[in-house]
Amino acid sequence: MDKNISFTLKVWRQNGPKEKGHFDTFDMKDIPGDTSFLEMLDILNEQLIEDNKEPFVFDHDCREGICGMCSLYINGHPHGPGQGATTCQLYMRKFSDGDIITVEPGARPVTR
Numbered sequence: 796m797d798k799n800i801s802f803t804l805k806v807w808r809q810n811g812p813k814e815k816g817h818f819d820t821f822d823m824k825d826i827p828g829d830t831s832f833l834e835m836l837d838i839l840n841e842q843l844i845e846d847n848k849e850p851f852v853f854d855h856d857c858r859e860g861i862c863g864m865c866s867l868y869i870n871g872h873p874h875g876p877g878q879g880a881t882t883c884q885l886y887m888r889k890f891s892d893g894d895i896i897t898v899e900p901g902a903r904p905v906t907r
């Protein structure tokens with residue numbers, strides 16, 4: 796069983812392709828290592844919605860590593876630290892407790 800990790804998440808936010816963007820920073824607590832990266836973003840969005848804040852918008856479709864819609868830059872690398880795996884196939888066990896994880900738009904255009 797994977798252990799839970801807590802980390803700082805810096806997410807690029809932008810209201811549209813021509814708008815100026817910025818990073819928002821979130822403290823993520825006790826995320827299980829067997830949580831996929833997109834499931835972790837779902838957890839963040841549930842927290843944002845609960846707090847009446849705008850959720851983070853990201854492209855995805857199959858969540859099975861097939862369609863390629865989930866391209867995000869994670870810590871400056873396309874799809875993050877996983878070699879040959881898409882973002883939806885990246886699991887939080889690849890990160891360590893106390894990490895700072897940055898998320899930026901991938902190959903797909905920014906919507907918001």
Ligand code: FES
Binds near residue numbers: 857859860861863864
């Ligand atoms: S959502 Fe289809 S490959 Fe990631």
